[in-house]
Amino acid sequence: MGLTHFDENGKAVMVDVTDKKETAREAVAEGKILVNRDVFQAVKAGTVGKGDVLAVAATAGIAGAKRTSDLIPMCHILPLTNCKVDFRMNEKECAIFCTCTVKVTGKTGVEMEALTGVSAALLTIYDMCKALDKKMEITDIRLLKKTGGKSGDIWNDFDRCAGLVGENLSAENRSAGNAEAEDVENVCRKKEKRTRRWKAAVVTMSDKGFAGEREDKSGPLICEMIADQGYDVVRTELLPDEQKEIEKCLCTLCDDEKVDIVFTTGGTGFSLRDCTPEATMAVAHRNVPGIAEAMRAASAEVTPRAMLSRVVSAIRNHTLIVNLPGSPKAVKENLEAVLPVVEHGLEILTGQAGECGR
Structure with missing residues (x-):
């Protein structure tokens, strides 16, 4: 994906x-600041x-977070x-860890x-202690x-956050903004759940496209967006609009290759050859109408023709199947609408999370 802070002229x-x-x-x-033993003990006391x-x-x-712009x-x-x-203070490292939420x-x-908030806080520690270290x-x-x-939840590798769960300081005495000491520890505990990468098929x-008469642009776009x-x-x-062939492919992906999610694109319109929704529902065990409804609603904000989309979403065994339209523009609109929530659905489907709660 391109850099969004540059226009076409650079x-x-x-x-x-x-x-x-x-x-x-x-x-x-x-972030953290490494200090000598005298500074560590003086800051702690x-x-x-x-x-x-x-x-x-x-x-x-x-103040730094508020002035970022x-x-x-x-x-x-x-x-x-x-x-x-x-x-958080880690005596073994002589390190003072800072988190900003x-x-x-x-x-x-x-x-x-x-x-910026973390940077400003650590720079302040440096400024106040530079005479000692x-x-x-x-x-x-x-x-x-x-x-x-639209990009949903992103969690980085939390191996290095273990130091934050070291020697705790009183939240009342050593934090601002009514911060709760448990926040960082809760983040760290979610590491195991968040490190899984979902297996997807497109x-x-x-x-x-199957006959080589048209370049497939939607499939590669989906791959790029979900990989991010x-x-x-x-x-x-890349298949022709043949229902039995589509059904066979979906069954193979769900039953034999056991992917977590299948994204399809194309074959969801009014053409007599369009049969992707029919193929999807023919192999489905459970319907998931909310995903398709959300995509149509998002597209309807752009064009009233969104009501003509026949996309469906369904579950076969432990695999989620999501139909997307055929045009790259519609693919982008639809994916941006549902990707942030689809991951939680996969967590429930694969037993990694409980039912949704409000």
Whole structure:
């Protein structure tokens, strides 16, 4: 996928989010500062000459997150709804870990705000302790997770977050914004659940594509979009609009190859040869109408012709099958509408999560 902060001429631009929907978004970032033993003990005891280092640093972190758009040129100005800064001290490493959790209901994410909050907090610790240690090192600033938006939930590798669950400081004495000490530990506990990559297959239905008379653009687009969300595309197929052949392919993918999800594209319109929905329902064990309804609703905001789409979604054994339209534009609209939620459905289907709760 292209870099969104550059136009077709290579000029840096702010991403236009005018047409995006407002959704609840959250980001968590972390970083650490390595200090000598004297600084570590002084910060822990609150005896640094300049004052309570962590209290000041927490305030600086919140202020930094709020001022991100003033520091990073292409960041949007966002009305943050919450910002929390937490600290953990790891005596073995002589390290002070910082996490910043930022929330907003808006049209773009708050990853940069969380990263800026961590940076500001750690820089403040450095500033307040530099008279005691000339060799402090700020390191490992990174995004732990982000949720919300069209790209859905993204969780990074949490192996390195184990240090955050070390020696806890009182949330009342060592954090700002009513931060709760359990937040980071809860994030870490979800590592096992979030490291699985879903096995996906992409099947294109097109008589002309199968005959070599038309280039398949929708199939590769699906592969690109889902790969960006952590799916492993283990199989791609290009088939003619023949119902029995489609049914056979779907059964093989679900029963023999046991993929987690099959995305199909094409064959969902009114043409007499369009039979993908019929083939899907012929092999399905359970219907999942909500996914198809959500895709039609999303497309209907762009064009009233969305009502002519006959896409369906269904389950066969432990595999989810999702029909997508044939045009690349419609594929993009439909996937952006449902990908953030489909992963939770897969977690339930494969026994990795409980039923949905509000």
